[in-house]
Amino acid sequence: MQLKKTFEKVKRASKSLALLSDEQRNEILNAVADAIIYNKVRILEANAQDLAKMEKSNPLYDRLQLTESRLEGIAADMRNVATLPTPLGHVTKQKTLPNGLRLCRISVPFGVIGMIYEARPNVTFDVFSLCFKSGNACVLKGGKDADYSNREEVALIHEILEKYGVSKDVVALLPATHEATGEMLNAVGYIDLCIPRGGRKLIDFVRDTARVPVIETGAGVVNTYFDKDGDLEMGRAIISNAKTRRVSVCNALDCLIIHESRLNDLSTLCEIMAEKNVIIYADEQAFATLYGKYPYLEHATTESFGTEFMDYKMAIKTVASLDEALTHIDENGSGHSEAIITMNEETARKFQAHVDAACVYWNAPTSFTDGAQFGLGAEIGISTQKLGPRGPMALEEICTYKWLIEGEGQTRP
Numbered sequence: 001m002q003l004k005k006t007f008e009k010v011k012r013a014s015k016s017l018a019l020l021s022d023e024q025r026n027e028i029l030n031a032v033a034d035a036i037i038y039n040k041v042r043i044l045e046a047n048a049q050d051l052a053k054m055e056k057s058n059p060l061y062d063r064l065q066l067t068e069s070r071l072e073g074i075a076a077d078m079r080n081v082a083t084l085p086t087p088l089g090h091v092t093k094q095k096t097l098p099n100g101l102r103l104c105r106i107s108v109p110f111g112v113i114g115m116i117y118e119a120r121p122n123v124t125f126d127v128f129s130l131c132f133k134s135g136n137a138c139v140l141k142g143g144k145d146a147d148y149s150n151r152e153e154v155a156l157i158h159e160i161l162e163k164y165g166v167s168k169d170v171v172a173l174l175p176a177t178h179e180a181t182g183e184m185l186n187a188v189g190y191i192d193l194c195i196p197r198g199g200r201k202l203i204d205f206v207r208d209t210a211r212v213p214v215i216e217t218g219a220g221v222v223n224t225y226f227d228k229d230g231d232l233e234m235g236r237a238i239i240s241n242a243k244t245r246r247v248s249v250c251n252a253l254d255c256l257i258i259h260e261s262r263l264n265d266l267s268t269l270c271e272i273m274a275e276k277n278v279i280i281y282a283d284e285q286a287f288a289t290l291y292g293k294y295p296y297l298e299h300a301t302t303e304s305f306g307t308e309f310m311d312y313k314m315a316i317k318t319v320a321s322l323d324e325a326l327t328h329i330d331e332n333g334s335g336h337s338e339a340i341i342t343m344n345e346e347t348a349r350k351f352q353a354h355v356d357a358a359c360v361y362w363n364a365p366t367s368f369t370d371g372a373q374f375g376l377g378a379e380i381g382i383s384t385q386k387l388g389p390r391g392p393m394a395l396e397e398i399c400t401y402k403w404l405i406e407g408e409g410q411t412r413p
Helices: 004-019 022-038 040-051 068-083 122-133 144-163 178-185 200-209 232-244 260-274 284-290 322-332 345-354
Strands: 091-096 102-109 112-117 137-141 171-173 193-197 223-226 255-259 279-282 297-299 313-319 337-341 359-362 381-383 391-393 399-406
Touching (some): 022 068, 022 122, 022 144, 040 144, 112 122, 122 171, 144 171, 223 232, 232 337, 255 322, 260 284, 260 313, 284 313, 313 322, 322 345
Parallel strands (some): 137 171, 223 255, 255 313, 337 359
Antiparallel strands (some): 091 102
């Protein structure tokens, strides 16, 4: 294992994080946030090198791009994480047994978290802030598309850590190679938890290959159902925001499901998206309704449904009932985020009860599925699995617990 020495250094450095107080962690996070702003030109120049290797037409270009305003947002999120209560040392259960043994369960770090991600240089800072605040060291494995950006960001973090006398080995960036991914996934005894953040292909590979514990995140096939009792103006705003706010993110809308009684409103629901050149793949009924009224219209195929587009593309499915909409979501959703637009509370409650997803919305866009938007600070990813954390993963979700048992000489019979 070529990277064994790196893993050993991170594992050893992770123990030193326990010696830092929450005040020290917060001071360092604020210092990194300040450094991001002070060194924005340096970061943007590295990012420009990555962007030069990618076509602007690539849907991942938006994810890859850093701007001055985005760096300000990243720094603000990091400062926000510093203001949050520490997730460590919380007493989650406490009891005294009949034999006098005192039991206490407290929250503690996982230790070393491995993060695999694609063309998202913002993730480097987000993961560092959450791991550092929660007392975890981190091993980062970014994609080759963002390698210049990631290396500049980690170099900046290392500079601040060394300034404050903290081992820079609490954050390690691996080479942007497939071999490094394989070594991370087999780093038993060094990586305590691995989190992949990216497309379905990456997540499937990690889940099928890893020998270390994994939490699945990221892949989002997102549906929104416009019910027969949906408000038209509300629907227009929600659908447009969910689809076009940022098309490359995992919470972006992929399929609009519409009740057949509201097809006459379909052109109104979609007209804002025409301004953004969104291509619509419509089923037979929706196509007949939009023909001649929507400029970027194509016939849907079987592959149009259940696809995470990450682009200015959207499918439309017509249904005759709520139950049919729920069946479509069951068969095509990914368990990430789903939404219903309706003024009928009974219908909404049935939708919320039935839909099996991490985040289920009523009269709000799925674009809110985000750790910062949920008031959690930044996020390390959106978990779509049921075992362990589910939904936005922030500070509490990257902690585990241990039992502390105190006695006075009791022995077990």
